[in-house]
Amino acid sequence: MAGRRAALELQREVIALYRPGDGGFDWETGTDTPAAATSMYTGPARVKPDRTEGREVNAGEVNTTLRRYVVSLPWTTSPPATRPHPGDVIDVTASPDARMVGLRLWVTGVENSSTATAWRISAEDRS
Template sequence: MSDLDAGLAAGRLAALELQRETISLYRPGAGGFNWETGADIPAAAIGIYAGPARVKPDRTEGREVDAGEANVTLRRYVVSLPWGTPAPAVRPRPGDVIDVTASPDARMVGLRLWVTGVETSSTATAWRIAGEDRS
């Protein structure tokens, strides 16, 4: 084992210890409308990952934008998944959703983030996904 491999193994173990939240990462379904019955067809989501993660703010301040008639503040987060997470059948992409389902910090539970980017690297200590809180 090279010094680099040993350092990466130690870094990945340390990153895993920081992953104290539990998340659900999924792709929202398209849904639809049944013209014969006049009822909405519920959207079936595609599950991508569920398990431990580290969710932390990327920046301390948010950016206000106009969305329709509402004022929305965008806050950026970095979500780190375990390095050893197997490659999912469906790769995450912008527009996918991350829900924080459990955390030692009760204020994090229920946080919904929208994926804005996915980072991969053979020398990373965790699999990082960029997300936005659009509240």
């Protein structure tokens, strides 16, 4: 319990975790039709780089640097109706570090453990 309280004190960012909706392409108008996203969690979190180095990959014809992060949610957070999975999105909406605000991360995995001090989600920045 002491470890979980200590972990909670480090959760200084505010995030929004959501699942993007399946949009479509309207052939008559020639435009993309975005679909509404499904909100899964909004609240405090700790967003911490997992590795200090970025890895460059070629995504289509654009070079992209992947940076890994660990996002820790309070242990007492109720799991959403559907478990987060790769492709879900995390937006940092508030942080003591103004450079973190606006950071968009993509979920790559979820870690579970009965002895963990927080609920951890692996994510990456694809900027």
